Amino acid sequence: PQPVYLEDYTPPAYLVDAVHLTFRLAPNTTRVLSRIEFRPNPDATSRDFFLHGEALTLISARINGAEIIPEVTPQGLSAIVPDAPFTFEAEVEINPEGNTALEGLYMSNGMYCTQCEAEGFRKITYYPDRPDVMSIFTVRIEGDTPVMLSNGNPTGSGAGWAEWHDPWPKPAYLFALVAGDLVAHPDSFSTRSGRHVDLNIWVRPGDEDKCAFGMEALKKSMAWDEEVYGREYDLDLFNIVAVDDFNMGAMENKGLNIFNSSCVLSTAETATDANFERIEAIVAHEYFHNWTGNRITCRDWFQLCLKEGLTVYRDSQFTADLRSAPVKRISDVIALRARQFREDNGPLAHPVRPESFIEINNFYTATVYEKGAELIGMLKRLVGDAAYKEALDLYFTRHDGQACTIEDWLQVFEDVTGRDLSQFKRWYSDAGTPRLHVSEEFNNGRYTLHFEQKTPPTLGQEDKQPRLIPIAVGLLSPNGDEVQPTQVLEMTEARQSFSFDGLATRPIPSILRDFSAPVILERESSNAERAFLLAHDTDPFNKWEAGRALARAGLLAMMTEGAAPDAAYLDAIARVARDDTLDPAFRALALGLPSEDDLAQALFDAGHIPDPQAIWDALETLRDTRAEALESIAQDLYSRYQVTAPYRPDPDQTGARALANAALAMLSRRDGGTRAQAQYDAADNMTQQLAAWSCLLQAGAGAAATEAFYTQWKHDRLVIDKWFTLQIVQTAPDRAAEVAETLTRHPDFTLRNPNRFRATLGALTMSPAGFHHASGRGYRLLADMLIRLDPLNPQTTARMCSAFETWRRYDPVRQGMIAAELDRILATPNLSRDTTEMVGRIRG
Ligand code: HT7
Numbered sequence: 043p044q045p046v047y048l049e050d051y052t053p054p055a056y057l058v059d060a061v062h063l064t065f066r067l068a069p070n071t072t073r074v075l076s077r078i079e080f081r082p083n084p085d086a087t088s089r090d091f092f093l094h095g096e097a098l099t100l101i102s103a104r105i106n107g108a109e110i111i112p113e114v115t116p117q118g119l120s121a122i123v124p125d126a127p128f129t130f131e132a133e134v135e136i137n138p139e140g141n142t143a144l145e146g147l148y149m150s151n152g153m154y155c156t157q158c159e160a161e162g163f164r165k166i167t168y169y170p171d172r173p174d175v176m177s178i179f180t181v182r183i184e185g186d187t188p189v190m191l192s193n194g195n196p197t198g199s200g201a202g203w204a205e206w207h208d209p210w211p212k213p214a215y216l217f218a219l220v221a222g223d224l225v226a227h228p229d230s231f232s233t234r235s236g237r238h239v240d241l242n243i244w245v246r247p248g249d250e251d252k253c254a255f256g257m258e259a260l261k262k263s264m265a266w267d268e269e270v271y272g273r274e275y276d277l278d279l280f281n282i283v284a285v286d287d288f289n290m291g292a293m294e295n296k297g298l299n300i301f302n303s304s305c306v307l308s309t310a311e312t313a314t315d316a317n318f319e320r321i322e323a324i325v326a327h328e329y330f331h332n333w334t335g336n337r338i339t340c341r342d343w344f345q346l347c348l349k350e351g352l353t354v355y356r357d358s359q360f361t362a363d364l365r366s367a368p369v370k371r372i373s374d375v376i377a378l379r380a381r382q383f384r385e386d387n388g389p390l391a392h393p394v395r396p397e398s399f400i401e402i403n404n405f406y407t408a409t410v411y412e413k414g415a416e417l418i419g420m421l422k423r424l425v426g427d428a429a430y431k432e433a434l435d436l437y438f439t440r441h442d443g444q445a446c447t448i449e450d451w452l453q454v455f456e457d458v459t460g461r462d463l464s465q466f467k468r469w470y471s472d473a474g475t476p477r478l479h480v481s482e483e484f485n486n487g488r489y490t491l492h493f494e495q496k497t498p499p500t501l502g503q504e505d506k507q508p509r510l511i512p513i514a515v516g517l518l519s520p521n522g523d524e525v526q527p528t529q530v531l532e533m534t535e536a537r538q539s540f541s542f543d544g545l546a547t548r549p550i551p552s553i554l555r556d557f558s559a560p561v562i563l564e565r566e567s568s569n570a571e572r573a574f575l576l577a578h579d580t581d582p583f584n585k586w587e588a589g590r591a592l593a594r595a596g597l598l599a600m601m602t603e604g605a606a607p608d609a610a611y612l613d614a615i616a617r618v619a620r621d622d623t624l625d626p627a628f629r630a631l632a633l634g635l636p637s638e639d640d641l642a643q644a645l646f647d648a649g650h651i652p653d654p655q656a657i658w659d660a661l662e663t664l665r666d667t668r669a670e671a672l673e674s675i676a677q678d679l680y681s682r683y684q685v686t687a688p689y690r691p692d693p694d695q696t697g698a699r700a701l702a703n704a705a706l707a708m709l710s711r712r713d714g715g716t717r718a719q720a721q722y723d724a725a726d727n728m729t730q731q732l733a734a735w736s737c738l739l740q741a742g743a744g745a746a747a748t749e750a751f752y753t754q755w756k757h758d759r760l761v762i763d764k765w766f767t768l769q770i771v772q773t774a775p776d777r778a779a780e781v782a783e784t785l786t787r788h789p790d791f792t793l794r795n796p797n798r799f800r801a802t803l804g805a806l807t808m809s810p811a812g813f814h815h816a817s818g819r820g821y822r823l824l825a826d827m828l829i830r831l832d833p834l835n836p837q838t839t840a841r842m843c844s845a846f847e848t849w850r851r852y853d854p855v856r857q858g859m860i861a862a863e864l865d866r867i868l869a870t871p872n873l874s875r876d877t878t879e880m881v882g883r884i885r886g
């Protein structure tokens with residue numbers, strides 16, 4: 043397959059004024075009748091008429107009522123058409139039941155549903171399946187299911203049929219249809235201009251009691267978008283449907299969002315605090331797309347970050363407003379480093395706006411989403427809150443109803459501020475994470491920070507020009523007072539210095555506060571200074587960062603110098619744990635340790651070959667030592683932070699449970715799991731039950747709970763996903779692959795459900811010491827399963843291949859084993875385009 047290039051963009055030859063679709067639903071033989079009103083695009087450079095279409099059986103086609111015999115290939119249909127507006131009609135047959143790729147129209151547990159982003163509509167009917175062709179959709183559904191839904195507003199229904207009309211022009215990727223035996227959890231919302239909106243969450247019968255939290259999240263999102271961005275909802279109806287078999291989290295189809303059931307269904311008994319928070323964020327994310335994505339969409343898929351980066355940024359703001367802003371920022375940076383920095387540092391590195399792709403589904407990445415969101419945050423920091431608001435207002439009025447580019451986005455900021463943002467644009471075009479080196483000097487009351495920025499070469503981008511980096515800096519005096527409040531330095535050169543005058547003593551700098559730019563900060567520091575910042579920094583992010591750096595330095599010394607666990611770290615972290623003035627959720631985060639992957643990269647950067655088992659051993663030693671050193675603190679926290687009130691997934695209770703369960707994890711290393719067993723037996727919610735079971739497994743005392751958990755929850759797919767995952771992540775490295783392999787033979791394991799595949803194989807890759815075990819069994823198992831999954835579901839297969847992306851940092855034996863597995867995958871006959879592209883890029 044040939045790559046597509048951003049620079050080759052040409053406008054569509056024909057525009058679509060209206061499209062009428064009729065679906066005659068049948069599991070294996072659904073008929074789709076289309077009537078599409080085309081008109082030549084005055085801006086086009088060609089008059090060739092081509093409609094995308096894949097896996098369709100063409101029954102008939104007509105132009106202006108006259109039957110035609112078009113030229114049909116596996117990619118689509120071409121025909122000779124009039125040089126004036128015309129009507130194109132077609133009838134095609136498709137097979138939803140046989141569609142295991144979960145793209146286009148497919149069936150999940152007897153329910154018909156669609157997934158059209160990015161290029162799935164072409165599996166439903168012949169159409170110009172590109173986001174810059176926006177049209178008004180009218181849909182008729184015929185079938186024998188009780189509920190039949192599509193986008194927009196219902197316009198009529200009767201026995202065996204329903205009709206829908208969406209008044210807002212949209213690209214085909216936002217089309218949706220759902221039909222099945224569904225029940226609604228209804229509610230309503232009044233917009234600030236007084237529009238009454240009916241809201242529903244549609245679920246399978248039996249799941250009605252799992253919708254209340256998602257519905258509250260939806261109403262909060264609607265109110266927040268009005269208040270913060272001035273954006274109102276624009277239809278009389280907003281539907282959400284929960285689907286069990288889904289490739290990703292959720293999809294923002296106009297007026298008919300479709301959700302992976304794991305991202306919307308919840309009860310106290312079945313979902314953890316983390317699940318609740320994720321559900322709230324995803325409901326918000328999809329809702330926010332109504333303006334950033336749907337009303338203003340992307341001109342082409344290279345512009346994906348235009349909607350995704352902005353919408354991730356908006357959902358982060360929403361969570362920060364509703365919950366704790368510092369805790370949200372720290373959690374986001376942990377995730378950014380774990381997924382995006384890792385991607386940017388390996389063979390899958392690509393710009394936030396890629397310049398070419400073979401399969402667009404492979405570019406729904408942490409770089410496009412999370413780094414894309416970081417770019418919005420940097421812009422806001424650079425122009426200030428007021429100008430950001432003005433620019434967004436201008437964006438919404440200027441581009442409503444359009445398919446836009448990153449140039450359009452940056453232009454509104456330039457117009458509002460008068461700034462030239464051409465240097466900032468490099469953040470969109472250049473791959474790789476900049477390394478920001480800093481050294482300092484103090485002379486006669488003048489303190490100077492010398493910065494140097496360098497971005498390592500990435501494939502096809504050898505030399506990188508300096509970027510505009512906003513660096514938020516504060517200064518502390520040695521007694522802990524802040525002598526320079528946060529100031530944003532704008533670095534534009536490869537090397538640049540900034541001075542602060544009038545200082546009585548050499549200050550301690552707090553650099554990159556709030557993680558003001560997605561860079562790797564390189565600075566010589568001492569453990570004493572890290573402990574000082576952990577104790578005194580007024581910036582919560584850098585306070586947490588100092589603790590993390592202290593832990594990492596200690597772990598690296600253990601691995602490279604055979605040092606004992608660092609007493610300075612144990613001391614400093616004990617002080618944080620005991621400090622009741624600090625938010626419990628912050629303290630729980632501070633008690634976290636660098637991940638195995640994080641340490642592997644740190645070792646690699648320091649010139650060592652990381653040994654996954656040695657990393658795991660060092661972490662275990664530190665955890666054991668810390669459990670001993672902090673035992674009485676842990677006892678105190680565990681008893682004081684028990685939540686006795688009825689379960690609520692709110693920030694206060696969530697923070698208290700996080701801290702108490704961090705304490706339980708320490709205590710279980712001392713008491714063999716006695717307290718964890720008591721918590722397991724008494725738990726009335728999943729957060730407490732899962733935390734307790736996890737501690738029991740860790741303490742080697744989890745067998746009874748493992749059995750009891752399965753017996754209690756075997757009827758609930760989402761909870762059983764947790765059962766698969768936890769057993770694997772809590773198994774010691776030498777047996778993790780074996781346990782995962784055994785679970786792939788469990789009767790509840792299936793390749794047809796992406797959640798279950800991720801719960802099992804994804805869990806193995808989340809345990810680096812197990813996945814990278816010297817036996818190579820982890821690599822073999824993953825490759826075997828990817829080869830089996832690929833013919834069924836290429837999208838999920840390709841995404842999971844990224845487990846191999848860090849392979850070049852390991853020793854020659856591991857590299858040899860991984861290369862052999864990658865080659866085995868690549869040699870598989872009929873390997874999908876998705877997986878071929880991913881494995882090819884990883885293999886290099
Ligand atoms: N815009 C959506 C991205 C998406 C997707 C979702 C579900 C299944 C397949 C998908 N392909 C692309 C989700 C979002 O970012 O909101």
Ligand code: ZN
Nearest residue numbers: 327331350353
């Ligand atoms: Zn999105």
